[in-house]
């Protein structure tokens with residue numbers, strides 16, 4: 001738990017180094033201590049293996065004018081010592097996962113990542129995670145892009161390549177972890193939950209004492225019990241309710257004069273990224289992509305590629321940081337409150353735009369929409385299969401319509417903006433409009449919505465598919481089987497109207 005040390009006036013945070021056995025945790029802390037010019041304390045080792053932990057103290061940097069005292073702790077990797085490891089993990093404000101990236105060992109790191117990631121997210125605010133891809137000097141080290149591919153399915157996570165034995169990359173991974181820890185502190189401070197007093201543990205001797213006394217009291221379970229998932233966390237709700245929604249939008253465009261082009265910077269100051277912690281991790285991921293936003297004729301900025309879109313509306317420019325921060329908080333609140341409707345992986349950023357101005361950006365992970373699904377099916381699927389897709393898309397669109405209307409977000413419900421995964425609850429996958437679209441209320445009529453969305457699709461089918469008569473027939477049969485279904489009736493009618501004249 002981060003603590004404002006009441007006697008020393010410093011902010012105490014803890015970065016914990018975790019990882020599979022022999023991945024290089026102790027080596028990392030040794031070279032890190034050397035590079036930071038401080039000592040290291042390792043209470044007990046046996047045959048070169050960590051039995052309790054390694055401990056490094058580092059004081060450096062400022063948070064709201066206070067010095068930051070970072071407790072850097074590594075865990076013991078051996079399975080028999082799991083209880084100690086768990087206890088140390090439970091105390092982390094950020095975690096560096098040291099991964100042995102040799103082909104023979106890397107699966108062990110993925111296992112640890114699978115275990116850690118949900119736990120980190122369940123903490124509120126979340127505990128940031130950095131993957132320190134270690135042993136890059138080994139000829140059997142797996143290529144970086146392969147690591148990215150492999151972990152894509154698990155999580156977005158920031159990766160820093162290191163050679164712990166020489167120290168290469170070690171400091172970079174540490175500094176990024178401290179940033180993530182400070183994001184957590186910032187979120188706690190904003191919610192008035194930052195603890196002040198004496199830290200639970202103020203040095204390696206006290207930590208050793210804590211671990212040994214816990215073990216004496218047999219039957220004590222590790223402190224890191226996973227919380228039940230799904231419900232929005234109390235923290236999110238709290239943040240969402242911090243103050244009433246304000247129309248803090250600076251509507252007028254300040255000027256079209258030269259602006260600094262946005263470059264995603266994972267080291268940008270805390271308090272300018274939402275969500276805390278996870279936002280910075282995503283930022284680290286997208287910063288590798290070298291996406292350079294361009295300006296549209298309307299004055300918006302945008303960039304797209306490698307599975308991401310960046311966007312900033314022309315109006316989202318603020319003359320100073322205060323105005324920008326208010327808008328960021330409003331947007332963050334809106335995203336948090338509606339997280340069930342919105343696709344995941346969204347990040348909101350307030351970035352310097354030059355001349356003291358700030359611009360509000362959204363980074364949105366590209367997710368496949370109903371339209372893409374239909375376009376893919378249109379090319380290859382058999383008529384019956386295609387009609388199943390059309391039905392599925394219509395039903396998904398209506399579910400989304402309902403959720404979007406209830407959210408009162410004023411976002412457009414179209415085949416382009418609704419997620420394509422039929423098995424899951426529909427999500428809005430489009431960009432967040434800068435201001436709610438009053439026209440969104442016009443979408444209330446279901447037949448009109450379906451007609452508007454499916455007419456171009458069915459026209460395309462009637463033009464491009466020689467078997468269109470079968471498609472139309474299949475839709476007509478659906479309507480006959482389910483005469484009370486508004487979707488079936490509408491689509492049968494639209495299909496009929498789209499039939500080319502002979």
Ligand SMILES: Nc1nc2c(ncn2[C@@H]2O[C@H](COP(=O)(O)OP(=O)(O)OP(=O)(O)O)[C@@H](O)[C@H]2O)c(=O)[nH]1
Pocket residue numbers: 019020021022023024025026027028048049050075076077078134135136137138162163164165166
């Ligand atoms: N080639 C190479 N060897 C490394 C690197 N980092 C660590 N090692 C070696 O890996 C072995 C294990 O390193 P440790 O730092 O003791 O590993 P650990 O994760 O602390 O191990 P436990 O605490 O027992 O779980 C040692 O022989 C290190 O020299 C690296 O970047 N490259």
Ligand SMILES: [Mg+2]
Pocket residue numbers: 025026027049050074075076077
């Ligand atoms: Mg060790």
